[in-house]
Amino acid sequence: MSEEITPDRHRFAIGTVGGPTAVIDYGGLRFVTDPTFDPPGDYGAYRKTAGPAVSPAALGRVDAVLLSHDLHWDNFDREGRVFARSAPLIVTGRQSAERLGASAIGLGDFEVHGIAEVRVHVVPAQHGPLDGERDDAGNINTEVHGFVLESAGLPTVYVSGDNAGIGPVKAIGAAFPGIDVAVLHAGAARVPGKNAGRALTLTSARAADVAALLDVGQVVAVHHEGWSVYSENFADLNREFAEAGIRSRLVPTKPGRWALRH
Template sequence: MSLILSRQERAITVLGGPTAVIDLGGLRIVSDPTFDAAGPHGYLTKTAGPIVDEHAVGPVDLVLVSHEAHPDNLDDRGRAFAQAAPLVLSGPTAARRFGAPAVGLSPWTSHAVPRPDGAGELTVLAVPAVHGPEDGDRDADGNVNCEVTGFVLSGQGLPTVYISGDNASIRAVAEISRRVPDIDVAVLHAGSARVPTKFDGRPLSLDGRGAAAATAVLGAVTVIPAHYDGWAHFSEGLPEIELAFHEAGLSSLLRAVPHGTWVQLHR
C-alpha cells in the first residue's frame, strides 16, 4: 500500500535517508531526494528505500540539494525527481554540475520564493556545512570532502527551519546560530556517516552527541533527525541519537517519529 502525502499547513516528514518533505507557506519542499530501491551505488550500499515513492509526494514547488556528488544524498530517481521540479537550490558547484533548473547559492546568500498562501515570500538562506572533520584536507574552495550546503527557511509568520545537510562541524553550527539567532526547527543529518578510506574513518556527518550539541547551540525547540538509516555507512542509528539526547537532557525537543509521519510545526 502506498501512502499518499496530503498537503499540510506547517509540517515536516522524513521519508528515509536524508529525504524530508517540508510543507511551509503553501509550498511543498523536498530536501535531498533519494527514491532508488536498495542496492549498491558505487562504493556505497543502500539498504532500504524510502517509506513512499516519488509519486506519493506529488507536485513539488522546490527541491533543496545539499550536494549532488554523493548518491546517498541524490540518487538516480532522486535526480530525475529534482530535474522535473520548477526550482532546485544547491551550492554553486553542485548547481553547475546539475544544470537546469538548479540555482547555485554561496553561503550566506539567499533566494526568495513566492508563497502560494499569499503572505509574501519564503526566504531560503544558504549556510555553511563541513562534510567531515574540521582538520580534514580542503579543496581549492575550502571544502572538506566536497561542497555541501545547508539551508535556513524563513518567512513572515512561519517557523524558521534549519536543514543541516551532511555537516559534521559544531563550529559551523555556532556560526549559523550567531547569524540566525531565531531558529525554531532543525532537521539534522545525524547518522555519523563513516567511510574507512576517508579521514581515517572519522565521522562525515553529526553523530548523536553532535546533534544534541547542535541543538543546544541553535536553541531550536523542535529537532527532527534524518539521514541515520537506509545506507550501510551510518555508524549510528536512532537508538544512539535518542540516548545522546537523553543524556544531554534534551529528549523533549527530539521528534523521532516513524518515517512518513508528519511533525506539525509551531512558532
C-alpha cells in the same frame, strides 16, 4: 498516530522519506530535501539498505528541491536525480548548480532566494572533521550547504545538510538567533577510505550539542537509517539527547509519515 505523507499540503509540516530525504510543507509550498528514491542496491563503497517510504508520485507537485550537495549517492541517488530534474527549481551550492544546469540556482553561504513569501537561505556546512581532506576548491570532502527557511508567522527551520562541524553552526546561530526547528543530518556517516573513517556527518552527541547551541525547540533527525554508511541510529540519538537533558526536543519519526504538522 501521525498521518501519512500525501499530496495534501499543510501550512507547516515536516516528514521523513528515508535516508537524508525530508518533505517540508512551508507557507503553502512543498520542499523536498536531498532526494533519494532508489530501491536498495550497491553503490561501490557503500550500499542502500532500504527503499523510500514514499514514492515521488505520492508527493504530488513539489515547488523546490533543497540539495545540500550533488556528488554523493546517499544524498542524491539515481531516482533522486530524475525527481530533482522534474521539479521546477533546485536550490543548492554554486558548484552543484553548475553541474546540474538550468533548473538549479547556486548560492553561496548566507545568500538568499525568495519563493513566494518564503526566504530560502543557503548556510555553511562542513562535511567531515576540521582537518579532513580537501578538494581542489578547498572544501572538506566536497562543497556542502545547509538551509534556513523563514516566512512571516511560521517557525524558522534549519536544515543542516551533511554538516559535521560546530563552527558552521555557531555562524548560523549568530545570523539566525531565533531558529525554532532543526532538521539534522545525523547518523555519524563513515567511509573507511575517507578521513581515517572519522564521522562525515553529525554524531549523536554532536547533534545534541547543535540542538543545545541553537536552542531549538524541536529536532527532526534524518540521515541515520537506510544506508550502510551510517554508524549510529535513532537509539543513539535518543540516548545522547537524554544525556544532554534535552530528550523532549527530539521528535519521534517514522518514514512515510509527518513528524511535525501545524
